[in-house]
Amino acid sequence: MPELPEVETVRQGLDTWVTGRTIASVEVRHPRAIRRHLPGDAHFAAVLTGRTVTGVSRRGKYLWLPLDSGDAIVGHLGMSGQLLLQPADAPDETHLRVRFTFTDGGAQLRFVDQRTFGGLAVSEGGAVLPGEIAHIARDPLDPLFSDEDFVAALRRKRTEVKRALLDQTLLSGVGNIYADEALWRARLHGARAADALTGPAARRLLGHVRDVLREAIVAGGTSFDALYVNVNGESGYFDRSLDAYGREGLPCHRCGTAIRREQFMNRSSYSCPRCQPRPRRTPR
DNA sequence: ATCCCGCCCTGAGCGC
DNA sequence: TGCGCTCAGGGCGGGA
Numbered sequence: 001m002p003e004l005p006e007v008e009t010v011r012q013g014l015d016t017w018v019t020g021r022t023i024a025s026v027e028v029r030h031p032r033a034i035r036r037h038l039p040g041d042a043h044f045a046a047v048l049t050g051r052t053v054t055g056v057s058r059r060g061k062y063l064w065l066p067l068d069s070g071d072a073i074v075g076h077l078g079m080s081g082q083l084l085l086q087p088a089d090a091p092d093e094t095h096l097r098v099r100f101t102f103t104d105g106g107a108q109l110r111f112v113d114q115r116t117f118g119g120l121a122v123s124e125g126g127a128v129l130p131g132e133i134a135h136i137a138r139d140p141l142d143p144l145f146s147d148e149d150f151v152a153a154l155r156r157k158r159t160e161v162k163r164a165l166l167d168q169t170l171l172s173g174v175g176n177i178y179a180d181e182a183l184w185r186a187r188l189h190g191a192r193a194a195d196a197l198t199g200p201a202a203r204r205l206l207g208h209v210r211d212v213l214r215e216a217i218v219a220g221g222t223s224f225d226a227l228y229v230n231v232n233g234e235s236g237y238f239d240r241s242l243d244a245y246g247r248e249g250l251p252c253h254r255c256g257t258a259i260r261r262e263q264f265m266n267r268s269s270y271s272c273p274r275c276q277p278r279p280r281r282t283p284r
Numbered sequence: 285a286t287c288c289c290g291c292c293c294t295g296a297g298c299g300c
Numbered sequence: 301t302g303c304g305c306t307c308a309g310g311g312c313g314g315g316a
Binding site for chain 3 (some may be wrong): 286290291298300
Protein backbone atom coordinates (compact mmCIF):
# COMPACT_ATOMS: atom_id res chain seq x y z
CA MET A 1 0.00 0.00 0.00
CA PRO A 2 2.46 2.68 0.93
CA GLU A 3 4.68 4.17 -1.73
CA LEU A 4 7.41 6.75 -1.29
CA PRO A 5 5.22 9.66 -0.15
CA GLU A 6 3.47 7.55 2.46
CA VAL A 7 6.72 6.05 3.70
CA GLU A 8 8.36 9.48 3.80
CA THR A 9 5.45 10.80 5.86
CA VAL A 10 6.01 7.96 8.31
CA ARG A 11 9.77 8.62 8.31
CA GLN A 12 9.26 12.25 9.25
CA GLY A 13 6.93 11.27 12.07
CA LEU A 14 9.34 8.69 13.42
CA ASP A 15 12.21 11.16 13.22
CA THR A 16 10.20 13.62 15.31
CA TRP A 17 8.93 11.15 17.88
CA VAL A 18 11.50 8.36 18.14
CA THR A 19 14.96 9.75 17.38
CA GLY A 20 17.04 10.07 20.53
CA ARG A 21 14.97 7.61 22.55
CA THR A 22 16.34 4.43 24.11
CA ILE A 23 14.54 1.11 23.70
CA ALA A 24 13.50 -0.47 26.98
CA SER A 25 11.76 -3.59 25.69
CA VAL A 26 10.72 -5.34 22.49
CA GLU A 27 7.76 -7.66 22.18
CA VAL A 28 7.29 -9.70 19.00
CA ARG A 29 3.64 -10.66 18.79
CA HIS A 30 3.74 -12.43 15.43
CA PRO A 31 6.85 -14.26 14.15
CA ARG A 32 6.05 -13.51 10.52
CA ALA A 33 6.66 -9.81 11.17
CA ILE A 34 10.37 -10.51 11.70
CA ARG A 35 10.72 -13.43 9.27
CA ARG A 36 13.64 -11.65 7.58
CA HIS A 37 15.44 -11.56 10.91
CA LEU A 38 16.82 -15.07 10.66
CA PRO A 39 18.18 -15.39 14.24
CA GLY A 40 14.61 -15.17 15.53
CA ASP A 41 12.57 -13.11 17.93
CA ALA A 42 14.60 -13.63 21.12
CA HIS A 43 17.72 -12.39 19.34
CA PHE A 44 15.77 -9.52 17.79
CA ALA A 45 14.68 -8.33 21.21
CA ALA A 46 18.05 -8.90 22.85
CA VAL A 47 20.14 -6.88 20.41
CA LEU A 48 17.69 -3.96 20.44
CA THR A 49 17.10 -3.62 24.16
CA GLY A 50 19.11 -0.74 25.59
CA ARG A 51 19.93 0.73 22.17
CA THR A 52 19.30 4.36 21.31
CA VAL A 53 17.73 5.38 17.99
CA THR A 54 19.96 7.98 16.36
CA GLY A 55 17.78 8.92 13.36
CA VAL A 56 15.37 7.62 10.75
CA SER A 57 16.40 7.06 7.14
CA ARG A 58 14.60 5.95 4.01
CA ARG A 59 15.46 4.56 0.61
CA GLY A 60 12.51 4.09 -1.69
CA LYS A 61 9.84 2.32 0.34
CA TYR A 62 12.27 0.97 2.94
CA LEU A 63 12.86 2.65 6.29
CA TRP A 64 15.67 2.12 8.72
CA LEU A 65 16.39 3.35 12.22
CA PRO A 66 20.15 3.65 12.82
CA LEU A 67 21.18 2.76 16.38
CA ASP A 68 24.01 3.85 18.63
CA SER A 69 25.43 0.32 18.24
CA GLY A 70 26.05 0.84 14.51
CA ASP A 71 23.27 -1.60 13.70
CA ALA A 72 19.86 -0.57 12.39
CA ILE A 73 16.25 -1.65 12.49
CA VAL A 74 15.27 -2.02 8.84
CA GLY A 75 11.62 -2.17 7.95
CA HIS A 76 9.17 -2.35 5.07
CA LEU A 77 5.46 -1.65 5.40
CA GLY A 78 4.46 -4.06 2.63
CA MET A 79 0.84 -3.53 1.62
CA SER A 80 -0.72 -2.81 4.99
CA GLY A 81 2.00 -2.06 7.54
CA GLN A 82 1.78 0.85 9.95
CA LEU A 83 4.24 2.26 12.45
CA LEU A 84 2.23 3.98 15.16
CA LEU A 85 3.09 5.92 18.29
CA GLN A 86 0.64 4.98 20.98
CA PRO A 87 0.28 5.69 24.67
CA ALA A 88 1.09 2.67 26.83
CA ASP A 89 -2.53 2.37 27.94
CA ALA A 90 -3.95 2.36 24.38
CA PRO A 91 -5.61 -1.02 23.67
CA ASP A 92 -3.65 -3.40 21.46
CA GLU A 93 -4.54 -3.16 17.78
CA THR A 94 -6.05 -6.29 16.21
CA HIS A 95 -3.01 -6.70 13.98
CA LEU A 96 -0.33 -5.56 16.41
CA ARG A 97 2.85 -7.44 15.41
CA VAL A 98 5.74 -5.79 17.29
CA ARG A 99 5.80 -3.41 20.26
CA PHE A 100 8.73 -1.25 21.37
CA THR A 101 8.74 0.53 24.71
CA PHE A 102 11.24 3.23 25.64
CA THR A 103 13.15 4.07 28.80
CA ASP A 104 11.44 7.46 29.04
CA GLY A 105 8.08 5.73 29.56
CA GLY A 106 6.56 7.76 26.71
CA ALA A 107 4.57 6.60 23.71
CA GLN A 108 5.21 3.07 22.45
CA LEU A 109 6.20 2.37 18.87
CA ARG A 110 3.92 -0.28 17.41
CA PHE A 111 4.24 -2.17 14.13
CA VAL A 112 0.72 -3.05 13.03
CA ASP A 113 0.19 -5.03 9.82
CA GLN A 114 -3.00 -6.69 8.66
CA ARG A 115 -1.66 -8.64 5.69
CA THR A 116 1.82 -9.35 7.09
CA PHE A 117 3.63 -8.57 3.84
CA GLY A 118 5.67 -6.04 5.78
CA GLY A 119 8.32 -6.74 8.36
CA LEU A 120 11.21 -5.63 10.54
CA ALA A 121 14.73 -6.97 10.95
CA VAL A 122 17.97 -5.96 12.60
CA SER A 123 20.66 -5.10 10.08
CA GLU A 124 24.07 -5.74 11.56
CA GLY A 125 26.28 -2.73 10.96
CA GLY A 126 23.50 -1.28 8.82
CA ALA A 127 23.30 2.20 10.34
CA VAL A 128 24.53 4.00 7.22
CA LEU A 129 22.88 1.72 4.65
CA PRO A 130 21.57 -1.73 5.53
CA GLY A 131 23.13 -4.40 3.34
CA GLU A 132 19.67 -5.95 2.98
CA ILE A 133 18.56 -3.02 0.84
CA ALA A 134 21.76 -2.21 -1.00
CA HIS A 135 20.16 -3.58 -4.18
CA ILE A 136 17.42 -0.92 -4.02
CA ALA A 137 18.13 2.06 -6.26
CA ARG A 138 18.14 5.59 -4.95
CA ASP A 139 14.82 7.35 -5.25
CA PRO A 140 14.33 10.38 -7.48
CA LEU A 141 14.18 12.74 -4.49
CA ASP A 142 17.61 11.59 -3.28
CA PRO A 143 20.17 14.34 -3.98
CA LEU A 144 22.58 11.70 -5.29
CA PHE A 145 20.05 10.22 -7.74
CA SER A 146 21.49 10.47 -11.25
CA ASP A 147 18.92 11.50 -13.84
CA GLU A 148 21.18 10.60 -16.73
CA ASP A 149 22.02 7.15 -15.36
CA PHE A 150 18.33 6.46 -14.86
CA VAL A 151 17.36 7.66 -18.32
CA ALA A 152 20.07 5.52 -19.88
CA ALA A 153 19.08 2.45 -17.85
CA LEU A 154 15.38 2.94 -18.62
CA ARG A 155 16.08 3.12 -22.33
CA ARG A 156 18.04 -0.13 -22.17
CA LYS A 157 15.12 -2.05 -20.65
CA ARG A 158 13.39 -4.47 -22.94
CA THR A 159 10.10 -4.19 -21.14
CA GLU A 160 7.08 -1.95 -20.77
CA VAL A 161 7.61 1.49 -19.31
CA LYS A 162 5.23 0.93 -16.39
CA ARG A 163 7.00 -2.27 -15.46
CA ALA A 164 10.27 -0.33 -15.52
CA LEU A 165 8.85 2.40 -13.26
CA LEU A 166 7.89 -0.27 -10.74
CA ASP A 167 11.36 -1.86 -10.85
CA GLN A 168 12.89 -0.82 -7.53
CA THR A 169 16.40 -1.53 -8.79
CA LEU A 170 16.01 1.11 -11.50
CA LEU A 171 14.52 3.83 -9.34
CA SER A 172 12.80 3.29 -6.02
CA GLY A 173 9.71 4.55 -4.29
CA VAL A 174 7.23 4.36 -7.17
CA GLY A 175 4.32 1.95 -6.85
CA ASN A 176 1.08 1.40 -8.70
CA ILE A 177 -0.56 4.72 -7.81
CA TYR A 178 2.30 7.07 -8.62
CA ALA A 179 3.33 5.13 -11.72
CA ASP A 180 -0.15 5.66 -13.15
CA GLU A 181 -0.15 9.32 -12.11
CA ALA A 182 3.24 10.03 -13.68
CA LEU A 183 2.28 8.21 -16.90
CA TRP A 184 -0.93 10.23 -17.10
CA ARG A 185 1.00 13.46 -16.68
CA ALA A 186 3.50 12.35 -19.31
CA ARG A 187 0.67 11.26 -21.66
CA LEU A 188 2.26 7.84 -22.04
CA HIS A 189 0.53 4.47 -21.97
CA GLY A 190 2.26 2.12 -19.54
CA ALA A 191 2.57 -0.59 -22.19
CA ARG A 192 4.92 1.54 -24.29
CA ALA A 193 8.29 -0.07 -24.82
CA ALA A 194 10.83 1.48 -22.46
CA ASP A 195 13.61 1.15 -25.00
CA ALA A 196 11.56 3.03 -27.58
CA LEU A 197 11.32 6.21 -25.48
CA THR A 198 13.37 9.12 -26.74
CA GLY A 199 15.81 10.71 -24.30
CA PRO A 200 13.65 13.82 -23.90
CA ALA A 201 10.51 11.70 -23.36
CA ALA A 202 12.29 9.68 -20.67
CA ARG A 203 13.51 12.86 -18.96
CA ARG A 204 10.01 14.33 -19.06
CA LEU A 205 8.59 11.18 -17.52
CA LEU A 206 11.17 11.30 -14.74
CA GLY A 207 10.27 14.93 -14.10
CA HIS A 208 6.62 13.97 -13.70
CA VAL A 209 7.52 11.13 -11.34
CA ARG A 210 9.48 13.56 -9.20
CA ASP A 211 6.72 16.19 -9.25
CA VAL A 212 3.95 13.82 -8.25
CA LEU A 213 6.03 12.31 -5.43
CA ARG A 214 6.86 15.75 -4.06
CA GLU A 215 3.27 16.95 -4.25
CA ALA A 216 2.03 13.82 -2.52
CA ILE A 217 4.50 14.24 0.34
CA VAL A 218 3.20 17.76 0.94
CA ALA A 219 -0.32 16.27 1.16
CA GLY A 220 0.83 13.63 3.65
CA GLY A 221 0.42 10.82 1.12
CA THR A 222 -2.60 9.05 -0.34
CA SER A 223 -5.06 7.32 2.00
CA PHE A 224 -8.02 5.47 0.53
CA ASP A 225 -8.92 3.90 3.83
CA ALA A 226 -7.70 3.49 7.39
CA LEU A 227 -4.93 1.13 6.28
CA TYR A 228 -2.58 3.95 5.45
CA VAL A 229 -2.01 6.48 8.20
CA ASN A 230 0.92 8.44 9.58
CA VAL A 231 2.51 7.67 12.97
CA ASN A 232 -0.29 9.54 14.72
CA GLY A 233 -3.02 7.64 12.88
CA GLU A 234 -3.94 10.49 10.53
CA SER A 235 -4.77 10.13 6.83
CA GLY A 236 -3.10 11.98 3.97
CA TYR A 237 -5.22 13.80 1.42
CA PHE A 238 -3.44 13.34 -1.93
CA ASP A 239 -6.32 11.10 -3.09
CA ARG A 240 -8.15 14.35 -3.91
CA SER A 241 -5.39 15.24 -6.38
CA LEU A 242 -5.28 11.95 -8.29
CA ASP A 243 -5.83 12.25 -12.03
CA ALA A 244 -5.83 8.59 -13.06
CA TYR A 245 -5.53 6.03 -10.27
CA GLY A 246 -8.87 4.70 -9.08
CA ARG A 247 -10.85 6.97 -11.43
CA GLU A 248 -12.34 4.37 -13.79
CA GLY A 249 -15.25 5.86 -15.73
CA LEU A 250 -14.65 9.39 -14.42
CA PRO A 251 -13.72 12.19 -16.84
CA CYS A 252 -10.07 12.82 -17.61
CA HIS A 253 -9.07 16.11 -16.00
CA ARG A 254 -7.47 17.15 -19.33
CA CYS A 255 -9.86 16.04 -22.04
CA GLY A 256 -13.00 14.73 -20.37
CA THR A 257 -12.74 11.19 -21.78
CA ALA A 258 -13.70 8.46 -19.32
CA ILE A 259 -10.65 7.00 -17.58
CA ARG A 260 -10.19 3.30 -18.37
CA ARG A 261 -9.02 0.45 -16.18
CA GLU A 262 -6.87 -2.38 -17.55
CA GLN A 263 -5.26 -5.42 -15.97
CA PHE A 264 -1.49 -5.32 -15.83
CA MET A 265 0.87 -7.51 -13.80
CA ASN A 266 -2.23 -8.83 -12.02
CA ARG A 267 -3.00 -5.29 -10.89
CA SER A 268 -5.18 -2.50 -12.17
CA SER A 269 -3.82 0.27 -14.33
CA TYR A 270 -5.71 3.48 -14.96
CA SER A 271 -5.18 5.75 -17.93
CA CYS A 272 -6.93 8.10 -20.33
CA PRO A 273 -7.78 6.36 -23.63
CA ARG A 274 -7.37 9.63 -25.52
CA CYS A 275 -4.33 11.23 -23.86
CA GLN A 276 -2.56 7.89 -23.44
CA PRO A 277 -3.30 5.79 -26.50
CA ARG A 278 -2.23 2.15 -26.46
CA PRO A 279 0.98 1.63 -28.39
CA ARG A 280 0.64 -0.38 -31.58
CA ARG A 281 3.75 -2.33 -30.76
CA THR A 282 4.54 -3.54 -27.27
CA PRO A 283 7.84 -5.02 -26.11
CA ARG A 284 8.35 -8.69 -26.57
C1' DA B 285 22.02 -12.00 -17.30
C1' DT B 286 17.33 -10.49 -17.77
C1' DC B 287 12.58 -10.80 -17.46
C1' DC B 288 8.27 -12.51 -15.68
C1' DC B 289 5.08 -15.23 -12.88
C1' DG B 290 3.26 -16.98 -8.73
C1' DC B 291 3.00 -16.57 -4.22
C1' DC B 292 3.15 -14.77 0.52
C1' DC B 293 -1.51 -12.90 3.78
C1' DT B 294 -6.12 -10.81 5.71
C1' DG B 295 -10.30 -8.36 5.22
C1' DA B 296 -13.81 -5.54 2.75
C1' DG B 297 -17.28 -5.37 -0.60
C1' DC B 298 -20.21 -7.41 -3.76
C1' DG B 299 -23.56 -10.65 -6.06
C1' DC B 300 -26.18 -14.56 -5.40
C1' DT C 301 -27.19 -14.38 6.92
C1' DG C 302 -23.87 -16.39 4.71
C1' DC C 303 -21.06 -18.14 1.17
C1' DG C 304 -17.70 -17.55 -2.42
C1' DC C 305 -15.50 -14.61 -5.45
C1' DT C 306 -12.60 -10.46 -6.51
C1' DC C 307 -9.76 -6.96 -5.21
C1' DA C 308 -6.21 -4.19 -2.48
C1' DG C 309 -1.09 0.93 -2.49
C1' DG C 310 4.70 -4.72 -2.57
C1' DG C 311 8.65 -7.65 -3.06
C1' DC C 312 10.92 -11.94 -3.36
C1' DG C 313 12.38 -16.56 -5.19
C1' DG C 314 12.85 -19.29 -8.80
C1' DG C 315 11.94 -20.78 -13.43
C1' DA C 316 12.20 -19.66 -18.37
